Amino acid sequence: ANEQPPNTDLITLTRHVLSEQFHLGAKATGDLTLLLTAIQLTSKFIATNVRKARLINLVGLAGETNVQGEEQKKLDVLSNDIMINALRASGKTAVLVSEELEEAVIIEDRYKGKYCVVFDPLDGSSNIDAGVNIGTIFGIYEIAKDSKGTIADVLRPGSQMVAAGYTMYGSSANLVLSTGHGVNGYTLDASLGEFVLTHPDIKIPPRGKIYSFNEGNSMYFHPPTVNYLNSIKYPSAGKTPYSARYIGSMVADVHRTLLYGGIFGYPDDKKSKKGKLRLLYEAFPMAFLTEQAGGVATTGTQRILDIVPTSIHERCGVYLGSKDDVQDVIKFYEAEA
Numbered sequence: 099a100n101e102q103p104p105n106t107d108l109i110t111l112t113r114h115v116l117s118e119q120f121h122l123g124a125k126a127t128g129d130l131t132l133l134l135t136a137i138q139l140t141s142k143f144i145a146t147n148v149r150k151a152r153l154i155n156l157v158g159l160a161g162e163t164n165v166q167g168e169e170q171k172k173l174d175v176l177s178n179d180i181m182i183n184a185l186r187a188s189g190k191t192a193v194l195v196s197e198e199l200e201e202a203v204i205i206e207d208r209y210k211g212k213y214c215v216v217f218d219p220l221d222g223s224s225n226i227d228a229g230v231n232i233g234t235i236f237g238i239y240e241i242a243k244d245s246k247g248t249i250a251d252v253l254r255p256g257s258q259m260v261a262a263g264y265t266m267y268g269s270s271a272n273l274v275l276s277t278g279h280g281v282n283g284y285t286l287d288a289s290l291g292e293f294v295l296t297h298p299d300i301k302i303p304p305r306g307k308i309y310s311f312n313e314g315n316s317m318y319f320h321p322p323t324v325n326y327l328n329s330i331k332y333p334s335a336g337k338t339p340y341s342a343r344y345i346g347s348m349v350a351d352v353h354r355t356l357l358y359g360g361i362f363g364y365p366d367d368k369k370s371k372k373g374k375l376r377l378l379y380e381a382f383p384m385a386f387l388t389e390q391a392g393g394v395a396t397t398g399t400q401r402i403l404d405i406v407p408t409s410i411h412e413r414c415g416v417y418l419g420s421k422d423d424v425q426d427v428i429k430f431y432e433a434e435a
């Protein structure tokens with residue numbers, strides 16, 4: 099009885115990105131918009147498969163081992179194939195780097211465009227069987243002016259990315275994107291098949307109340323990590339300790355951090371000497387989004403977006419989130435130095 103008339107002026111992701119591109123004037127060719135259309139398609143396709151995974155028996159192992167020596171899930175393989183196919187067919191890409199493929203894919207001349215996409219097609223896949231949120235993470239570079247598209251075009255600091263984002267597959271599919279003008283969140287309206295702007299201009303609160311670490315690794319943590327965690331668990335008199343939230347799915351943990359504030363950490367430690375998370379397609383895109391939302395992303399000693407990668411699958415330690423919280427961690431590293 100109280101039904102609202104439908105909104106007749108929806109802001110879709112494509113419309114929103116196009117309007118951003120218009121503001122750039124002559125520079126914008128619409129190529130990035132077309133590439134993002136291809137990425138949206140892959141997210142819709144992956145979302146459908148994640149949803150029906152149990153029904154069509156995609157859950158379980160595919161029987162292959164990926165570059166990092168982990169067993170691949172069927173859904174990882176499928177999501178990777180979906181992305182490679184759609185990104186190649188878009189005609190807008192030159193180099194593709196996927197967590198699931200040891201080598202970068204250099205796109206043949208017929209389909210070659212000017213963008214490079216680095217991605218983790220289905221991050222957090224150890225959570226699939228438990229029905230926990232998982233996601234796709236991606237970052238986009240433009241090839242250098244005189245380049246035909248080589249590995250060198252992606253071995254560049256994250257600060258040179260032209261766009262980055264993730265899609266979280268949860269109760270709904272949420273695509274969070276930055277093209278370097280702030281961060282926006284879009285929710286898939288399944289009946290329209292469109293990502294609709296639902297979280298405009300996401301800003302991380304300057305300080306949060308939540309910390310998100312795998313504390314099961316405590317015995318391996320370096321002193322700055324241990325000291326920082328102690329400082330938020332046993333604060334000075336009168337202050338409340340932080341709450342712990344750790345899903346173990348980076349997209350979900352970062353999504354909460356962007357919206358609620360606080361700190362997410364996966365530092366390098368005595369066991370994971372270089373950290374666990376992958377620089378190119380996990381740390382860089384999330385650091386890009388964090389900074390665009392007004393937060394800070396560091397290894398503890400260095401701004402993540404300043405790192406110059408030397409190989410496509412390298413790892414790095416990560417702390418990201420609310421500006422003040424991450425600054426607190428940095429202080430513990432400075433004290434140690």
Ligand code: AHM
Pocket residue numbers: 168197218220221222223224312346347348349351364374
């Ligand atoms: P994956 O790429 O093999 O899925 O691993 C990455 C995931 C991240 O989503 C998450 O932040 C982290 O691994 C969790 O690691 P752990 O299980 O060691 O806490």
Ligand code: MG
Pocket residue numbers: 197218220221222380
């Ligand atoms: Mg991953």
